[in-house]
Amino acid sequence: MSEPSYIDRPNRPLYAYAMFYLAFLYIPILFLPLFSFNDSTYIAFPLKGFTFEWYEQMFSDAPMGAALVNSLKVGAVASVFATLLGVFAAKAVTRYHIPGKRPIVFVIMLPLVVPGILLGVALLILMKQIGVQLSLITVTIGHILICVPFAMATLIPRFEGFDKSMEEASADLGANAISTFWRVTLPMVLPGIIASMLLCFTISFDEFIIAFMLNGSEKTLPIHIFSQLRFPARLPPVLALGSAIIAISFVVVFFSQWLRRYGVDDKPSLGI
Amino acid sequence: MSGNDAYIQISDISKHFGAVKAVDSVNFSIASGEFFSLLGSSGCGKTTLLRLLAGFEAPTKGEVYIDGAPMSQVAPHKRPTNMVFQNYAIFPHLNVEANLAYGLRYDKIEKSEMNKRVEEALEMVQLAGYGKRRSNELSGGQRQRVALARALIKRPKVLLLDEPLGALDKKLREEMQLELRALQEAVGITFIFVTHDQEEALTLSDRIAVMARGQTLQIASPKELYNNPVSVEVAEFIGQMNFVNASVVDVKSGKAVLETAGLGKITASTSKSFVQKGNDIVVAIRPEQLSLRDKPARGQHGVKGTMKTSAYLGDRSHVYVSVEGREQALAVSAQEGTGSVGGLDRGSDVYVTWSDEALILLPH
Numbered sequence: 001m002s003e004p005s006y007i008d009r010p011n012r013p014l015y016a017y018a019m020f021y022l023a024f025l026y027i028p029i030l031f032l033p034l035f036s037f038n039d040s041t042y043i044a045f046p047l048k049g050f051t052f053e054w055y056e057q058m059f060s061d062a063p064m065g066a067a068l069v070n071s072l073k074v075g076a077v078a079s080v081f082a083t084l085l086g087v088f089a090a091k092a093v094t095r096y097h098i099p100g101k102r103p104i105v106f107v108i109m110l111p112l113v114v115p116g117i118l119l120g121v122a123l124l125i126l127m128k129q130i131g132v133q134l135s136l137i138t139v140t141i142g143h144i145l146i147c148v149p150f151a152m153a154t155l156i157p158r159f160e161g162f163d164k165s166m167e168e169a170s171a172d173l174g175a176n177a178i179s180t181f182w183r184v185t186l187p188m189v190l191p192g193i194i195a196s197m198l199l200c201f202t203i204s205f206d207e208f209i210i211a212f213m214l215n216g217s218e219k220t221l222p223i224h225i226f227s228q229l230r231f232p233a234r235l236p237p238v239l240a241l242g243s244a245i246i247a248i249s250f251v252v253v254f255f256s257q258w259l260r261r262y263g264v265d266d267k268p269s270l271g272i
Numbered sequence: 273m274s275g276n277d278a279y280i281q282i283s284d285i286s287k288h289f290g291a292v293k294a295v296d297s298v299n300f301s302i303a304s305g306e307f308f309s310l311l312g313s314s315g316c317g318k319t320t321l322l323r324l325l326a327g328f329e330a331p332t333k334g335e336v337y338i339d340g341a342p343m344s345q346v347a348p349h350k351r352p353t354n355m356v357f358q359n360y361a362i363f364p365h366l367n368v369e370a371n372l373a374y375g376l377r378y379d380k381i382e383k384s385e386m387n388k389r390v391e392e393a394l395e396m397v398q399l400a401g402y403g404k405r406r407s408n409e410l411s412g413g414q415r416q417r418v419a420l421a422r423a424l425i426k427r428p429k430v431l432l433l434d435e436p437l438g439a440l441d442k443k444l445r446e447e448m449q450l451e452l453r454a455l456q457e458a459v460g461i462t463f464i465f466v467t468h469d470q471e472e473a474l475t476l477s478d479r480i481a482v483m484a485r486g487q488t489l490q491i492a493s494p495k496e497l498y499n500n501p502v503s504v505e506v507a508e509f510i511g512q513m514n515f516v517n518a519s520v521v522d523v524k525s526g527k528a529v530l531e532t533a534g535l536g537k538i539t540a541s542t543s544k545s546f547v548q549k550g551n552d553i554v555v556a557i558r559p560e561q562l563s564l565r566d567k568p569a570r571g572q573h574g575v576k577g578t579m580k581t582s583a584y585l586g587d588r589s590h591v592y593v594s595v596e597g598r599e600q601a602l603a604v605s606a607q608e609g610t611g612s613v614g615g616l617d618r619g620s621d622v623y624v625t626w627s628d629e630a631l632i633l634l635p636h
């Protein structure tokens with residue numbers, strides 16, 4: 001039997017802290033699934049009984065379904081474009097000599113710290129000025145804007161993490177720049193690309209402020225949910241949908257974290 | 273000189289990174305089929321010079337010609353060179369076979385021919401059966417051979433090797449040196465080999481360029497470098513050497529009389545132009561050109577000294593003898609078991625002798 005080393009010893013206060021932390025994080029979220037099965041329109045204790053009614057209503061709620069589809073569309077397009085822009089920008093700042101590289105990266109990362117409401121207002125003014133009709137497209141543009149820094153933050157370490165001599169080796173063996181990008185660079189950063197798309201999708205999917213400022217007649221899911229809060233009777237199906245989304249998000253986040261690590265600890269990457 | 277002697281011509285090439293002159297006005301030619309080494313300490317510009325040849329760096333000044341054609345406007349993927357990288361740069365997302373086949377796609381050869389070449393290349397580097405493995409499933413030596421095979425399979429005219437054996441242990445390194453030399457002779461490709469290990473360079477090369485501060489100090493065959501270094505700096509780099517400061521007292525018909533610090537007044541035959549009356553020079557002597565005796569030998573130059581320490585080197589020993597007038601002890605090579613040192617103990621008086629021809633005169 002070996003004694004645990006100094007750093008491995010059990011630490012009771014830290015353990016208690018971790019438990020408290022988890023409770024703080026997850027108990028509020030657990031109310032959602034809890035009430036989504038509660039047989040009452042009123043969201044209050046005591047619980048009444050068990051029902052699937054809200055889940056059934058969720059499927060027959062046409063406006064909510066439309067909002068969900070809108071959000072999926074916006075999220076998909078925004079995550080693809082933000083990641084695409086992120087890939088080229090990350091490649092540029094990690095691979096090429098660009099004068100003023102630091103200020104450029106700083107400016108790209110800036111939307112991370114600019115309050116969403118300011119960005120939303122600014123974008124709204126811009127759209128009005130250039131006379132663009134507000135629609136899902138303007139929402140998507142706004143979401144691309146806020147997602148690019150996250151895509152960059154995910155992708156830059158990935159680009160930095162692999163040796164540029166890989167790309168030189170490819171050129172040395174006869175591949176031109178485009179061929180090298182497809183056959184070496186892309187496969188090697190692919191896990192980062194997927195992680196970035198998942199992250200951007202999640203950000204877009206629950207983004208409220210910018211969508212609120214920039215949406216036209218069609219609503220994204222967060223906006224739809226917000227508009228339903230005034231009608232207590234319509235709330236339980238929202239809870240059902242929320243629970244479903246949480247369940248899916250868990251899977252997605254888990255998958256993306258797993259991908260982020262994949263390849264880093266020298267496992268074979270996706271077999272491409 | 274036949275045209276073949278200048279297959280690769282490096283013409284007054286420089287590469288500056290800001291204020292750093294990584295490569296500084298380098299000039300030389302390499303013959304087709306030659307095993308040419310770039311030797312120098314860390315940071316002297318070996319990798320940069322190799323990268324200029326491969327096309328990964330653009331020269332600040334000068335031009336590289338390969339087979340008569342200027343290379344500055346030729347992109348790396350179009351050059352007749354292939355490189356074995358210092359860190360091997362094996363694509364981790366591809367297996368060994370796919371790594372080898374990677375560059376063949378651009379040579380417009382058929383699939384069946386491709387497979388054949390991959391098989392041949394694997395056999396050549398003794399990795400038959402390893403085709404399906406990935407780089408993380410290979411040992412260091414195996415990776416090195418994959419990198420070599422991946423470059424050779426392209427049948428380049430020039431193979432550039434950047435310290436390919438640097439990461440290997442001594443035994444594997446020596447094995448690979450032999451394999452590499454045999455391979456080079458078999459394929460007849462021009463090799464440009466970067467190393468900071470003088471022994472490796474001496475073992476492998478037809479010619480060696482000794483570099484320092486981005487410049488070439490001397491370009492010569494291993495034998496010439498060993499026996500006739502042109503400067504103290506080169507001599508310090510190649511093998512072990514005793515240096516003795518001296519001033520020229522007189523020069524007469526190819527014989528110089530020198531007043532040395534520690535070896536007394538000696539004579540040496542020379543025709544070197546810097547050996548002029550009144551000049552300060554350096555006399556260099558290899559440890560194996562010195563002998564130890566217990567009494568002065570007739571007809572040979574010698575100096576009296578005191579045994580200090582000895583270093584056992586396996587096949588021979590280096591005995592260190594301190595002599596008056598010199599801070600550094602003289603290193604004298606002694607064959608093990610010949611008895612020449614056997615009877616001598618630390619602290620005992622000895623005579624160090626040499627012959628005139630053993631002295632190498634170098635500019636101060």
Ligand SMILES: Nc1ncnc2c1ncn2[C@@H]1O[C@H](COP(=O)(O)OP(=O)(O)OP(=O)(O)O)[C@@H](O)[C@H]1O
Pocket residue numbers: 289292293294312313314315316317318319320321468
């Ligand atoms: N991209 C670069 N930017 C700035 N300086 C550089 C760059 N590449 C090389 N240098 C400098 O140029 C000099 C020569 O570098 P180089 O890599 O050619 O040395 P080397 O002889 O290969 O050394 P080593 O044996 O350590 O590999 C060094 O002083 C190095 O710091």
Ligand SMILES: [Mg+2]
Pocket residue numbers: 318319320
């Ligand atoms: Mg180097």
